[in-house]
Amino acid sequence: MKYLVEPITKDQISEVAKTHRESYPKDHLSGSLSQKLLEKYYSLFLSNDVVSIACLNQQKNNLLGFLFFGKDLPSKISQFKQKERVELFFYFIFKPKLLLKILLKKLKHSFQHSESFVEASDIILSIAARPDTKGVGTCLMEWAFEYCRHNQIKRLGLYVTCSNLVAINFYIKSGFIITGYIKGQYYMEKQLENKT
Ligand SMILES: CC(C)(COP(=O)(O)OP(=O)(O)OC[C@H]1O[C@@H](n2cnc3c(N)ncnc32)[C@H](O)[C@@H]1OP(=O)(O)O)[C@@H](O)C(=O)NCCC(=O)NCCS
Numbered sequence: 001m002k003y004l005v006e007p008i009t010k011d012q013i014s015e016v017a018k019t020h021r022e023s024y025p026k027d028h029l030s031g032s033l034s035q036k037l038l039e040k041y042y043s044l045f046l047s048n049d050v051v052s053i054a055c056l057n058q059q060k061n062n063l064l065g066f067l068f069f070g071k072d073l074p075s076k077i078s079q080f081k082q083k084e085r086v087e088l089f090f091y092f093i094f095k096p097k098l099l100l101k102i103l104l105k106k107l108k109h110s111f112q113h114s115e116s117f118v119e120a121s122d123i124i125l126s127i128a129a130r131p132d133t134k135g136v137g138t139c140l141m142e143w144a145f146e147y148c149r150h151n152q153i154k155r156l157g158l159y160v161t162c163s164n165l166v167a168i169n170f171y172i173k174s175g176f177i178i179t180g181y182i183k184g185q186y187y188m189e190k191q192l193e194n195k196t
Pocket residue numbers: 023024025126127128129130133134135136137138139159160161164165166167169170171173
């Protein structure tokens with residue numbers, strides 16, 4: 001096998017945050033967050049109900065990508081926003097252009113119609129591969145599918161910004177289909193057959 005997949009440890013959180021910053025599109029809200037905020041963000045997801053995996057090279061000295069998925073993610077995201085509200089406030093207040101962009105986007109989306117859909121209980125929070133790699137995203141996703149099949153998880157969902165065409169292409173190639181739309185994001189889902 002070309003790559004290794006292993007659970008993420010606390011020591012790898014700074015590499016995870018670095019990979020996120022390098023790979024996420026700059027018009028993505030989280031793609032513009034600082035290294036420090038991203039480290040705090042991902043540390044919160046190193047818990048029992050979230051599966052966090054890293055893709056490593058054979059020598060295990062290089063983190064090439066990562067994937068976080070699991071249950072009850074919106075409440076953990078709210079927890080992060082609440083806990084880091086002061087730092088987030090000062091981070092964005094000193095970035096007026098970015099703040100204006102976010103506010104305009106929010107305003108635009110508040111006029112848009114959202115399609116109702118039933119969200120899966122297991123959701124992908126984040127996936128990223130270092131830009132100088134190939135096949136890392138697929139390797140992580142296959143691992144996640146196998147995990148779901150072994151753990152009787154029948155549906156895996158995710159949200160993706162409508163302008164993130166690379167990711168949408170990747171998800172479609174991985175078997176996800178668009179089943180909903182909310183505030184500038186598509187909701188995509190994959191049905192999995194469980195192993196008996
Ligand atoms: C989305 C992402 C994780 C895919 O990982 P990856 O390692 O590049 O994907 P793979 O190399 O396994 O490619 C699998 C398929 O994805 C699609 N894909 C990957 N990169 C692509 C690109 N630059 N343009 C178009 N399609 C692309 C292709 O269909 C590809 O299949 P192919 O190689 O047979 O053409 C990666 O591009 C990434 O980190 N993006 C930035 C972070 C992000 O946007 N995450 C999703 C947030 S919702």
